[in-house]
Amino acid sequence: MSNFIVDNNGIKRYLVTINVNGIEYTKVVKANTLLVNFLREELDLTGTKKGCELGDCGSCTVLLEGKPVNSCLILAIEADGMKVTTIEGVASTANLDNIQEKFLEYGAIQCGYCSAGMILSAKALLTENPKPTEEEVRAGISGNLCRCTGYINIIKAIMAASGQEVMN
Amino acid sequence: MYLPDFDYYVPASVAEACQLLAENIDCAKVISGGTDLLPKMKHGLLSPQILVSIKKIPGLRKIEYVQGKGVVIGAASTINDIVFSEVVQQKYPSVSNAAHTMAANQVRHSGTVGGNLVSAVPSADMPPILMALNATATIEGPNGQRQLPVEDVFCGPSKCLLEKSEIITEIIIPDQAMTGSTYFKFALRRAGALAVVGVAAAVQVENETIKDARVALGAVAPVPMRAKKTEEFLIGKKISDELLEEAGKIAAAECKPITDFRASEEYRRDLVRIYTKRALCKAIDQGHV
Numbered sequence: 001m002s003n004f005i006v007d008n009n010g011i012k013r014y015l016v017t018i019n020v021n022g023i024e025y026t027k028v029v030k031a032n033t034l035l036v037n038f039l040r041e042e043l044d045l046t047g048t049k050k051g052c053e054l055g056d057c058g059s060c061t062v063l064l065e066g067k068p069v070n071s072c073l074i075l076a077i078e079a080d081g082m083k084v085t086t087i088e089g090v091a092s093t094a095n096l097d098n099i100q101e102k103f104l105e106y107g108a109i110q111c112g113y114c115s116a117g118m119i120l121s122a123k124a125l126l127t128e129n130p131k132p133t134e135e136e137v138r139a140g141i142s143g144n145l146c147r148c149t150g151y152i153n154i155i156k157a158i159m160a161a162s163g164q165e166v167m168n
Numbered sequence: 169m170y171l172p173d174f175d176y177y178v179p180a181s182v183a184e185a186c187q188l189l190a191e192n193i194d195c196a197k198v199i200s201g202g203t204d205l206l207p208k209m210k211h212g213l214l215s216p217q218i219l220v221s222i223k224k225i226p227g228l229r230k231i232e233y234v235q236g237k238g239v240v241i242g243a244a245s246t247i248n249d250i251v252f253s254e255v256v257q258q259k260y261p262s263v264s265n266a267a268h269t270m271a272a273n274q275v276r277h278s279g280t281v282g283g284n285l286v287s288a289v290p291s292a293d294m295p296p297i298l299m300a301l302n303a304t305a306t307i308e309g310p311n312g313q314r315q316l317p318v319e320d321v322f323c324g325p326s327k328c329l330l331e332k333s334e335i336i337t338e339i340i341i342p343d344q345a346m347t348g349s350t351y352f353k354f355a356l357r358r359a360g361a362l363a364v365v366g367v368a369a370a371v372q373v374e375n376e377t378i379k380d381a382r383v384a385l386g387a388v389a390p391v392p393m394r395a396k397k398t399e400e401f402l403i404g405k406k407i408s409d410e411l412l413e414e415a416g417k418i419a420a421a422e423c424k425p426i427t428d429f430r431a432s433e434e435y436r437r438d439l440v441r442i443y444t445k446r447a448l449c450k451a452i453d454q455g456h457v
């Protein structure tokens with residue numbers, strides 16, 4: 001972070017290296033660049049969505065060092081030297097991740113705006129707790145708002161992704 | 169929503185951070201998790217020209233038990249660090265549970281306990297339980313270090329008694345004679361909602377009698393407040409249903425809530441009455457939960 005240049009307007013531009021979905025990106029950013037805008041505008045990773053931009057809705061959820069955070073409240077410069085996973089990095093091969101498959105199968109996606117954040121929260125939950133109870137699933141996605149599905153199908157999809165019986 | 173321009177510093181030590189703040193006294197601010205500061209900057213309520221990040225200062229994010237001192241929580245520990253800390257879970261599950269009532273997972277992974285105190289929001293979730301357990305904050309500035317009880321950190325909504333060049337470095341929960349403590353939060357949803365009322369109670373019970381008690385209330389005064397009349401009333405008395413009922417009434421009378429879009433004054437007082445009773449009951453019966 002000691003590396004920066006000062007532009008003609010006296011604004012500092014900092015050199016950062018952020019590992020996004022396994023690739024190290026070295027870029028020049030202003031201090032006020034939000035991680036969500038860095039991902040969307042600098043890296044063209046537009047899967048990460050912006051809703052409230054105030055930390056309330058979770059559409060901008062990404063994993064920072066494996067933990068779900070709202071990328072609208074993180075500065076890109078704060079992620080310098082860290083690992084970020086976005087929705088584009090969830091599927092490891094040409095195939096979708098199991099959670100994504102289950103979201104499709106259970107109709108857990110309608111407009112899809114919440115889905116990227118929802119799936120990353122689910123991913124983080126199942127990584128830490130491979131067999132969550134329904135209550136734990138509800139808690140795990142409580143920072144992600146969905147205006148369409150009514151959550152039930154999302155909860156079913158996550159339970160199914162954990163290989164558990166899904167209640168009706 | 170975009171942020172105004174600012175310079176960003178990552179000092180390597182607390183001393184360096186305090187020096188940066190002192191040199192730029194009117195235009196620099198600490199950023200820890202940023203979950204309180206960045207929304208305010210997006211709304212144009214604050215526009216510091218310099219942000220001094222303290223999250224990567226070595227030692228500021230650890231939680232440990234120190235013999236003779238107590239449970240020491242580094243100020244840059246995230247709220248989820250507290251939720252999952254084995255030390256906290258073992259010594260004071262009440263503190264870990266209080267931390268879990270805050271916001272939602274994403275915000276708990278970013279937001280820190282130092283930020284929760286210094287933002288000085290009346291409804292903040294960490295102050296009541298920390299106050300009930302008589303916690304102190306270690307504050308460092310260019311002129312050295314001082315200790316302040318957590319309850320004396322706040323002096324008004326969004327205002328605290330820190331100099332602009334000072335940083336909270338740790339919160340200490342001292343060893344307790346208290347036998348139980350707990351925090352009750354009433355909010356309109358189970359996640360992502362601020363407290364309409366928060367009540368923390370800590371009690372020392374001996375022979376069915378309350379030997380000592382501390383009750384702290386959130387969201388019912390300009391700052392998180394101790395319910396001192398309630399405490400005085402309880403101390404030395406034999407535990408009974410009527411006693412706890414009366415304690416709830418005294419707490420409801422001594423708090424100073426306002427009416428806002430979340431709840432009316434009247435409703436808040438009634439919540440304080442009920443939650444004080446329930447919190448005392450739980451702390452008496454179940455220990456630090």
Ligand SMILES: Cc1cc2nc3c(=O)[nH]c(=O)nc-3n(C[C@H](O)[C@H](O)[C@H](O)COP(=O)(O)OP(=O)(O)OC[C@H]3O[C@@H](n4cnc5c(N)ncnc54)[C@H](O)[C@@H]3O)c2cc1C
Nearest residue numbers: 055200201202203204205271279280282283284292293336
């Ligand atoms: C969607 C959402 C929901 C929320 N829900 C809750 C909730 O339910 N309960 C609750 O209590 N809070 C809630 N908050 C508020 C906030 O997340 C917490 O108060 C959090 O703990 C703030 O910590 P931070 O590290 O992010 O603070 P920052 O934003 O980094 O800092 C806040 C203020 O404190 C100062 N500061 C930070 N650390 C220090 C330090 N160590 N020394 C000196 N000054 C310092 C900063 O300069 C700034 O003025 C919520 C916020 C959001 C966005």
Ligand code: FES
Nearest residue numbers: 051052053058072
């Ligand atoms: S856009 Fe980040 S939480 Fe809503």
Ligand code: FES
Nearest residue numbers: 110114146147148
């Ligand atoms: S599917 Fe539309 S917001 Fe969730």
